[in-house]
Amino acid sequence: MKISKFQKLIEEIYFNKDSKRGREATFIWLSEEIGELARAIRHSEEAKLKEEFADVLAWLASLASLYGIDLEKEVAAKYGKGCPKCHRSPCECLE
């Protein structure tokens, strides 16, 4: 599935709801999902871990839509030609 298609799918499911909730509140939901991902990592819950990765991506896509940002376009622009800092793949940055 294309990133853009996934973002549209999430818009179809949640855009109206998230628009009413607002950008700041939706950022808090994304943060909560990051917390749930941390918990699944800490507890080594494999099934939960898969779901939490999916949830973080879904909320990230939803928040991006509230800002009118095309995730696919932005990741292609920043990472499409290797590391954005050293311009190599694999990355050769010191840090």
Next chain:
Amino acid sequence: MKISKFQKLIEEIYFNKDSKRGREATFIWLSEEIGELARAIRHSEEAKLKEEFADVLAWLASLASLYGIDLEKEVAAKYGKGCPKCHRSPCECLE
């Protein structure tokens, strides 16, 4: 660009480096990117905002790879048929 292709692209750039850094340390990098996204939101920096959304997705993909998780597969499984709670699109959950 497909989600799976993006995850592979990020693996090509960062997998070796992130493997050496380790899962927990890579989670901290992801969290740092969430913080940078928060700052870009707070300062209403549009160009920075686009980059930070891209960075969060890149680090999420990289961390998923360290756990052997296929992001595309997991988001399709969880969100491919609408809201995973009410099974509708648009979502009709009360919360």
